[in-house]
Amino acid sequence: MKTKTPSTHGYQIISDWMNSSSIKPFPYQQKTWELFAGGYSGLVVAPTGFGKTFSVFLALVIDYLNHPQKYKPGLKMLWITPLRSLSKDLTRAMQSAVEEIGLDWTVGLRNGDLTPAEKQRQTRNLPEILVITPESLHLLLAQKAKSSFFRNLHCVVADEWHELLGSKRGVLTELAIAHLRSIAPGLKVWGLTATIGNLDEALQVLVPWQTPKTLVEAGMKKKIEITPVIPDELDVLPWGGHMGSSMVSKILPIINQSKTTLVFTNTRAQAETWYMNLIDADPMLAGLIAIHHSSIDAHLRTWIEDNLASGYLKVVVSTSSLDLGVDFKPVDTVIQIGSPKGVARFLQRAGRSGHSPFETSRIFFVPTHSLELIEAAALKKAWKEQQFEKRIPVVLSFDVLVQFLVTLAVGEGFRVDELKEQVKSTFAFGAITDDEWSWAMMFITRGGSSLQNYEEYHKVVLDDDGMHRVKSRKVAMLHRMNIGAIVSDAMMRVKFFSGGYIGMLEEYFLTRLQKGDAFILAGRVVELVAIREAEALVRLSKKKNARAVSYMGGRLPLSSQLSFYLRQKLGESLLADVRDKELKFLQPLLKDQLAVSHIPTYDEFLVEAISNKYGNHLFFYPFEGRQVHEVMAALFAWRIAQLFPVSFSMAMNDYGFELLTDKPLALTEEQLLTILNPDNLIGDVMSSINAAEMARRKFRDIAVISGLVIQNMPGRQQKLKSIQASSGIIFKALDDVDPQNLLLRQAYAEVFNSQIEEARLQEAFKRIAASRIVFKQSTRFTPLSFPIKVDSLRQSLSSEDLVTRIERMKMVNSATGKKSKTQ
Amino acid sequence: MIQQLEIISGGERLLLNNYRSIFWPARKMLTLADLHAGKPAHFRRHGIALPQQIIQRDLDRLTVLIEHYTPTQVVVVGDMLHSGRNSETEIFSKWLKKFPSLKWILIKGNHDRNLLELSEFFHFDVVDSLEVSPFHFVHHPQEGDLITISGHIHPGVKLRGANRQGLKLPCFLVLPKQIILPAFSLFTGLDTDFVKHHPEFTSVYVVSDEGIFETKN
Structure with a gap:
């Protein structure tokens, strides 16, 4: 870089402006400005509240002030954000900055909330900076005058890139960027992200082509105070759910000592229960407490958000619906009910309190059963070691690809060879084969594989000028109404x-x-x-x-990161020098587990065979999350059935799973080892699960995104309903007659990647194979097995029956426990 | 493989089979409902890419049925075509030529438009309903003096399997005075709520590739 940014004219203006508002730029912001001026693309990594927005936004302003001649009229920066709720505040903040700096720029906003008239007015005269969702951006790409919009574009920003990265909306973003580069060569691309476990990959996905690019890390750590809420009494046999009302009395004082509290739960049902419990326990909260989740009416949700920001509401109970979005300044306390399932989610939620850089975020962790307290210790350790989950980028999602192809064909149209290069330049489709590309083209032009040619199928047509276009207005309209990669339930x-x-x-x-x-x-x-x-x-x-x-x-599964620290903490829990107060509190439970069975250290794998009046149980404890356990349970049941004829019922939680049979079950250690063997893993998994059924469920989203099933129809056109088929019927038909269909293959691939979690499963088996296997026999339930057993009962019983039945089981358990001691 | 199950209705022997049709041996009559021929082509016209083999599956099953029972007449109780004529109904009419002596009777369904044209084109008898004592063939289920045989509903049941995996299967619904057929086409949806909301249908015959089974509603 020839000129250091700090000495430039543009920098001086910005610096003066910041001084006048008494803000001091963070070093990472200045670094971003320099890199931007030097022609770099990149990814800015900083916690929420540390001014990520001003890093890239001001970089553009400084560069413009220094080199106005480089900038032609029109749209200069596209600001892609996954969240509608954030975009309004963001637009306002940038607009007022622009005005204070003295530029005659406009900062516009484009999302699904705009009326068609507002959108038209905007496209006629595009602002200098446009804040937009990935879906609205694709809708712009579906316009006839698209190229003229983006010709003078300098920079695309992907805000909250960690949110987009692991989803098909990320793929939409990648494709849009690749296409924008073809209209505006030399385009810079910057991402803003929170810390995740694969930052280098995140940069590579956002900026896959050869260009100067770099990570800019703020290097600043938010102060977070994690406090476990410890119950008065310890249940040696823990089970989920019942601790609700007794814990309410523990969290009321926390709420009373705070200005504003956010209570996070994992499900809507849990949110409803806690909302009611809190009001019952303290009627004074009525009117000052609200409940917020995806099923609450949108107007009410907006009201809640506004009153949370104003400080009027004292408590809001919510689900992930408030994980992201605008900052609520009055919030000084966060309470997490039950396992947060992942390190990043926990810290994200913690960061909703005390959000400014120099404040401390306070989060209280309320376990729903006592074992979950180990997670509190695990979360603290993970935070200390800064271990965050990865966001695995989605690749080769052909549903998004065919949607994108039709989107461009609805607009100006495209030339096959040019577009193929663009698509191949993305991370998501870098590995696409020629056959796969041809299949996608065939799908949109002829309706299927190469052997067919349907006269009635004219979705995308090759024009005389060599461009592929959509000709039918009806097809174009339906396509525009259905652009996007979010598929919701009816x-x-x-x-x-x-x-x-x-x-x-x-x-x-x-x-x-x-x-x-x-x-x-x-x-x-x-x-x-x-x-x-x-x-x-x-x-x-x-x-x-x-x-x-x-x-x-x-039911979100436990992340591998959290699982790792959980196993570590459990393994250390009985060491003499254990210092975590959660683990100290759990000593009676842990000692009981040790007395009846065993506490696995991180290089051990525990299996318990428990025979009692409830049947013959095998309990396994991989700590790999419910989803992986579902696959393992089916696999182990199948493998045992190969040894001797037996059938099992299964139950699982995030820590382990149960196989239950009423037949006598005498498994030797040798047999157990063959069951845990990693050899022929995937082959056996395929034999033990119904992959077609799982794929059928995955196919639902794929069918909607690819346009096989139409999600949104114009209101009055009842006739169009006859072109609706359920994705299940289409899946079965394709599975029968067109097994090579790439959308069908994708459904199976998604089953392996995200449902069976093949990579994680392989890892788990490798770990188990390297572990010492501890096989314990018992006649009573152990503290580790009890919550799983309770979960399996829950599926078939009403809640009142459940409570009586569990209490009875506890009594039986302690009776047999005593007997075994006296023997 | 065709699997069948015999019931006696109005004193007549009827064979319900897992190919989703009823054969009446005394009259050599095959009855089916809701063929929805041309549905994939109708979808394609609206930009939904579906392969042609979908209709071929239905025609292949129909061939197997006709060769197995050798009926002299086929009664379709409604919704033979999904949406008028298109490239796939052409395929259907070509296929029909394989059985020139077979008599076809179509009961009008809500999807069967342009009936005059249809009857000329396919050489079908097209009627609102058909009475062949003791049966009354109609499209919409209804009650009357005769035993009605109808379609339209696409009835199905949800069965609970092991490991919480549910299974949805089409079914015949049978009452002393009423029989409702499952939709013949494999490319159709199922209505599993109908059975739930009509507990009077105590006899339910579930069909699958494996066979036809009676279950209690």
């Missing part, structure tokens, strides 16, 4: 019979209810009166047996 609005919306719930949940069935939503018990059109009408109810809203996606 939702129904829930409305009071007397008027007024409460929220939205999944259609599959509501349609299963009978008239008069009660459920809980937004902290109120309501009962179903009728379902009309796409609305469920309800009235307030006094019924006691209200159902919690079931939510299929609510």
Whole structure:
């Protein structure tokens, strides 16, 4: 770099402006400005609240002030953000900065909330800086005058890149950037991210081509105070869920001593329960407490967010719906209920309190069963060692590719050879083969494999000028309405019979209810009166047996990072010099586990065979998360059935799983070793699970993204409904007649990558093979096995029955326990 | 392989089979519902890429049925075509030529438009309903003096399997005065709520590749 940025004219202006607002630039911001001026692309890594926005945004302003001649009129910077909620504040902040600095620029905002008229006005005269979602950007790419929009573009910014990276929306972003580079060569691309476990890869995905590029790390660590909430009494036999009401009395003082508290739960049902528990325990909170999750009516959610920001609300109970988004300055305390399942999520939530750089974030961890306290110790260690989860980039998602091809064909059209190079230049499609590319082209032009040519299929047509275009206005309209990679469940609005919306719930949940069935939503018990059109009408109810809203996606698996520290902490838990207060508190439980069975150290693998009046159980403890355990359980059950005829029922949690049979089960240690063997792992997995069924479920999103199933239809055109088929039917048909279909192959690949988690499974088996196997026999449940056993009961029992039954089991357990001691 | 199950309805012997049709031996009559021929082509016209083999699967199954039972007449109780004529209904009409002596009767369904044209094109008898005592063939399920045989619903049931994996399968619904057929085409959806909301259908015959099984509703 010839001129150091600090000595330039542009830098002086910005520096003066910052001084006047008494802000001092962070060193990493200055570094970004220099690198930007030197022609670099890159990825800025800094915690929330440390001014990431001003790193890249001001870099552009400085460069413009220094070299105005380089900049032509029109759009200069695209600011891609995954969050609609953030974009408004962001736009406002940049606009007022621009005005204070004295530039005549506009900063615009484009997302799904804009009316068509506003959008048109904007495209006629694009602002200098445009804040946009990946979906809205693709909609711009679907416009006829697209190239003229982006000709003078200097820089694309991918905000919250860690959020986009591991998703198909990240692929949308990659494809858009590759295409923008073809319109505006020399385009710089910058990403902003929180710390994740694979930063180098994150940069490579964002900027895959040859150009000067670098990571800019703020090197600053947010101060975080992690406090476990320790119950008054220790249940030596822990089980999930029942600690709710007793823990409420523990968290009320925390709430009272704080200005504003965010309470995070993992599911909507859990949020509803805690909201009600808190109000019951302290009626004074009424009016000052609110509940926020994805099913709450959007207007109400906005009201809650506004009143959280203003400091009016004292407590908000929420799910991941408040993980991200605008900062709520009054929030000084965060409470996490139950396992956060990952290090990054926990810290992200912690960071919602005390958000400015020099404040301390305070988070309290409330276990839902006593064993979870080990996670508190594990989380602290992970934080200390700065170990975060990776975000695995999505590759070769052909559903997104075919959508993108049609998007461009809806707009100006494209030339095959040029576009192929663009697509191949992305990280996501760097490994695409010629055959796969041809298949994608065939799919959009002829409707299938090369052997077919359908006269009625004219989605994308090759024009005389060599451009591929969509000709049908209806196809173009349907495509535009369905651009994007977020597939949601069919939702129904829930409305009071007397008027007024409460929220939205999944259609599959509501349609299963009978008239008069009660459920809980937004902290109120309501009962179903009728379902009309796409609305469920309800009235307030006094019924006691209200159902919690079931939510299929609510079970996030434990991350490998957290699992690693959890195993480590558990293994060390009985060492004489253990200092964690969580582990000290758990000593009676841990000692009981040791007395009846064993506590596995990090290089041991524990298997328990427990025979009692409830049946013959095998418990395995890989600590690899529920999802991996599901696969392992099916696999082990299958492998044991190869040794002798037996069938099992299975249950699992994040720590381990249970195989249960009523037949006598005498497994030798040698047999156990063959079951744990990593040889022929995937072959056996394929024999033990129904991969087709899993793929069928994955295919749903793929069918929607690729346009095989149409999610959004224009309101009045009822006729179009006859072109709707469920993804399940299409999947079965393709599985029968077109097994080479790439979208079908992708469904199976997604099963292996994200459902079976093949890589993690292989790792786990390698680890187990290298571990010392500890095989213990017992006649009573151990502290480790008990929560799994309870989970398996939960699936078939009502909650009242469950409580009685568990208490009975505990009694039986302690009776046999005593007996074995006296023997 | 065709698997069948015999029931007696109105004193007549009927063979329900896992190819989703009913054969009435006394009249040598094959009955099926909701063929929805041309549905994939209709989708393709709207830009949804589906392969042609989908209709071929249905025609192959129909061939197997006709060669197995050698009926003299086929009654389709509605929704033979999904959306008028298209390239796949051409395939269908070509296929029909394989069985020139077979008599076809189509009961009008809500999807069967342009019926005059259809009857001329396919040489079908197209009627609103058909009475062959003791049966009354209609598209929409209804009750009457005769035993009605209908389609339209695409009935299915959800079975709970081990490991919480549910399985949805099509089914026949049978009452003393009513029989509802499953949709013949494999490229159709299932209505599993109908059975749930109509507990009066106590006899449910579930079909799958493996066979046809009676279950209780």
